Amino acid sequence: MMGSEGSLSLSEITISPKEHQPPSKLLQPSTPSTTDSVDDDIEQWRNLDNGLPCLLEKAKQDINVAKEVLNFFKKRAAIEDEYARQLTRLSQSMLESHDRQQFAPDTLTHAWSSILRIHESIGDQRQKFSTEIAEVAEDIAYLVKDIEKKRKMTKDLSVRHERVLGDADLALTKAKQRYDVSSEEWETKLMQQKNDAMGLTLKGMFKQNRNQMQLNKIEDEARNKAAMADEQYKQQLSYVNRLRKDYYDEHLPKMLTALKMTDNECCVALRYQFSRYDYAFEQAVVANGTELDDDEDGGLRMVITKIDKDADLRNYVNTQGGRMVSSDARELKYEKYEMAVKIEDEPASKAIIPVKTRSVFGVSLDQLLKVEGGEVPIILRICAQTIEAYGLHNQGIYRLSGAASHIRKVKALVESATTAFHLTPEDYSGDINSVTGALKLWFRELPDPLIPRQVSEQFIAAAKCEDERLRVVSLHTAINDLPDANYATLRYLVNHLDKIQQHKVYNKMGIPNLAIIFGPTLMGGDKEGYTFDESKTLQDMQWHVRIVEIILENYRIIFEPDDE
Template sequence: MNDGKAGSFVGAWQSSMKIHEVMAENRIRFAQRLNEMSDELASLAKEVDKNRKQTKELASRYERALQESELNMEKSKNRLEVSSEELERVLLQKEGESLKDGGLQAKNQGGVAGKRALGKAVAKGGLLLKGKNPGNIQRQEDDVRTRVSNASDSYRKALTDTQAMRQEYFNFQLPRILRALKECADEIDLGTQYHLTRYAFLFESIVLSDGSTLVPVGPEDGVGLKSTIESIDNRADFKVYMQNYAYARGGAAPRGPRREGPAEEGFLPPLPTHGGGAHSAVHVNAPIGNGHNAQIPDKGRPTFGVDLAEQMARDNVELPAILEKCCVAIEKHGLRSQGIYRISGMARKVASLKERLDKDIDSVNLDSEEWISDINNVTSVLKMWFRELPDPLLTSTLHQGFVEAAKIENDRLRHIRLHERVNDLPDPNYATLKYFLGHLHKIAEYEADNSMSIQNLAIVFGQTLFGQIIPGNGSFSGHGNGGIADAPFQNKAIETILDHYSDIFVDEAEVGA
């Protein structure tokens, strides 16, 4: 709001905005440097990848050429072997024919040996040339010898070319390709290392710049953020604001009671104060500690049996005075008391304390030995105050809504519905419930000492906060909400709200703030 921007707050706000602008500019420059580094790294990676692909393609071409040369050599070798086998068959057949022509002449000489040689030659050479004359065999032999010679020359040339190509690839090309690939890896490694070093330097620079901006080294560097915020003077701002307000009002007469200074008809009495041990408003002749209750003057501000909203409006307070007074004393002296709130106090003491609080609550000092010697008297009085409210704390109107919500078996849904019912409470009831359940939540944190868990506290206060008739202890709420059958659900409602106290009250308050 515009009318709130005045005084030292404005200067501190503007200075803090300038400081944040300087920090933002530093961050923008840092981001720009990072963007430049990213572009350079991307360009380097693209170039290195291009070189790597080219080297890889060159290596693939050499490998394919070597494979093709080896395949060609293998084919030449196969052709040479086929031609050699064919020449061998022709020679064998030729030898077989010669033996056949001279068989009769060598019959007596060769006999069985000649037949055996001829059979062997026929077995090796087959019957391919059977029935051919020696002239055809000679021409075929010449033709086969020519093919063998050509195949041999081709194989020799392919072998020489393959050996030369293999020697060039393994001795020269492959090492050069591997060096090129290593250079690509080294280039990207060195580039990354350089930019990481650059990033470290830039990051240290931005941190140092932020630090010097927030906490300047010398006065010439300006004022830091902490000093700027500490320069806000709320009291001076408020004084200036009120002076301006009074000036704008034109000097109108002040309204309301004055706390000091003479009035027109004399002196106004001091306003009464709230809190333990405040005796300024007590009559000088009234005994405060021990003594008869009849001597305590009645201030005309009853506490018990008075509507909650009426009490708070009458006393102009945000919480009932008796609630704050008793809870503070209990937290101070009874957190570790065994069975706190479950064990009742002495009937005579409870009645005496109730009467004193009802006549003049400010005159009662709950820190005195009379009451801290048995803190259960204080807890019993507080429970009695809740039971004697004309309308219970959780109100007759919302009673059935709380009970129906407590009947839900799903924990999460029951929590949500009870949260909604709590939000439906009137403002005085909501403030009182929030404060008191915060007090009970603190009691439950000391369960190891006082044996009062959340479930035990819910059993104690289920019917008390809902306004049920409490049989067996001589006290009655008189509200008549529901019946005994609702008691388990009343306890369940208090237990769930206590169990989720932070979710229902604390978190909500922080969000509101």
């Protein structure tokens, strides 16, 4: 007879050789079915009591690694994107600034612009690298989502299988308990029948003696009940063993295989994404290396080696428009002082005749033109023609000042002239800034500025017009209202300044720079002794500059010069 036993574990139940089909489709795996042959790893893990939890944990670990990789690539892509955009923006802004300054074309400036373009190209390459990293991160994000989904499906399936097995084990334990109880009851009835047959009585056990027929009936009922419990126990045991066989022979290998395939998919996919990243990184590094040194002499290293300081210096000097001066011209000549009084000791034929000079500086424009008999002052013609002949390529023309002694020399030559002529380098001591200094001095010393003070408010009001066309028209009207002498002189000067700004690539004197110099000069804002509190303000000075800037910008509209 079988004694009473506790609940049985799955590992303690003998697997029945009989076939049994699962009662529910719930046990059917949703993962791909394996082949009939199970590989050695699956066979080994199937026999481990922690095989399935171990593979679930391994898949979870790989998913966490994939998430870390995803986080790294996202941040790396953001860093590369920011680096690329900042480098490209810096290179482009520096190139624009470099082009605006219009440096002389030499090997140094060409090398610098090439270096900036190389960095702009590096920025573009880094932007491409950033995009590729972002694509890798996006693919890994899809991978993590898919692997997590597959792992969860396998885990849920294992939980359902374990729940079915657990319920079957519980039912088996109950069947075993019923069988044990029924067997004990049957055993008790048999012992009672045996004792009665031997004439023995058990005190206190039975209230009254039963006959043999009654005892046999009780024993038959106990035997039948035990037999039924035994049959139910055997059937439940067979059912549990079949479930366990299906689980360990079919479902568990499939789940282990699915987890192995999921883990393999995660690792292989990550290895592929690492290879993509490695290739993109290598391409970016190679591209940067090519920018540093390529086979076509376009790399950073070759650009730097092409800088020729000696050639740059020679070319710069040659573009400044200087003339060769002979050694004899450099020698200073003796100049005897010509006295205006007659020396009595000298013969009459040797009496000194005063040098004929005239006042040019500090004389009103009308008075000067009456003496000269022309439309434009001779000093303006002399200085403008000399500057256009020798100084158009002189960097900083009109902005730099000449030496005071050289300016006095030019001033003396102009005051003694009766017609316009070109000054030679010997006349202005080789410093063209002496000529510009003399011309600016003449404008500043005019008793009334070239644009008279009484009409300055009209000019300022015209410059303040918000409509561009109305602004030019108003300024045109104000200029036409000037006296004839002022109009002709201003027209000649603006024509000369237009030629200066046309050569700004060499002299660096564009319209804004010329306006800053001539705004106060032509409207009296820089006159010595002038104070803002009397009639002008600092804002007026700024409008003076703006007025001259508008005139220079619209020179051909306002004055309508001849095509020649």
